[in-house]
Amino acid sequence: MVAIKNTSIYDSRYIDVCVVLLHDGVSLSMALWEVISMNVLSLFNGMSTGHTALDNVGIKVNKYYSSEIKPHAIELTQHHYPDTIQVGDVTKWEDWDIDYSTIDMVLSGSPCQDLSAAGKRAGLYGSRSGLFFVFVDILNHIKELNPNVLF
Numbered sequence: 001m002v003a004i005k006n007t008s009i010y011d012s013r014y015i016d017v018c019v020v021l022l023h024d025g026v027s028l029s030m031a032l033w034e035v036i037s038m039n040v041l042s043l044f045n046g047m048s049t050g051h052t053a054l055d056n057v058g059i060k061v062n063k064y065y066s067s068e069i070k071p072h073a074i075e076l077t078q079h080h081y082p083d084t085i086q087v088g089d090v091t092k093w094e095d096w097d098i099d100y101s102t103i104d105m106v107l108s109g110s111p112c113q114d115l116s117a118a119g120k121r122a123g124l125y126g127s128r129s130g131l132f133f134v135f136v137d138i139l140n141h142i143k144e145l146n147p148n149v150l151f
Contacts, residue, residue, distance in 0.1 A: 037062030038104040041142070043090050043135050044068065048077040050107035051084070065098055090134050101145035108135045108151070 037060045042050045045066035054061055064081060067090045068074050077084050087096045111128035113119045142149050 043108040
């Protein structure tokens with residue numbers, strides 16, 4: 001059995017979701033995005049696995065803003081995605097030259113070293129894992145300008 005559902009998710013952007021039910025009751029789900037283009041802000045971008053994931057599922061990227069401070073990660077990102085716009089340190093987000101109202105999706109994978117049992121276990125208030133709250137500040141700012149932002 002195959003079920004297809006069309007759902008409007010944002011302005012003129014649509015997602016088609018196809019669910020195939022296999023004979024043993026296991027379902028396989030696949031999303032095919034028909035998007036004009038998306039502006040993406042990736043916080044703690046690393047080596048741009050977010051961009052790779054978007055490519056793998058067929059989501060078109062118009063502008064991809066990357067917040068990353070590690071030189072090797074930036075170099076790798078620019079090698080694979082030379083059009084990536086590097087904005088720098090996430091703690092300086094208020095200085096970035098971005099029209100936040102145009103951001104369609106925010107990706108984030110804030111550091112977790114302070115949450116690890118192998119670390120000092122400072123928790124969310126540690127110097128690295130506490131950057132999660134910077135993500136929340138950025139997301140709230142964008143949501144004020146674009147309540148339909150995906151995250």
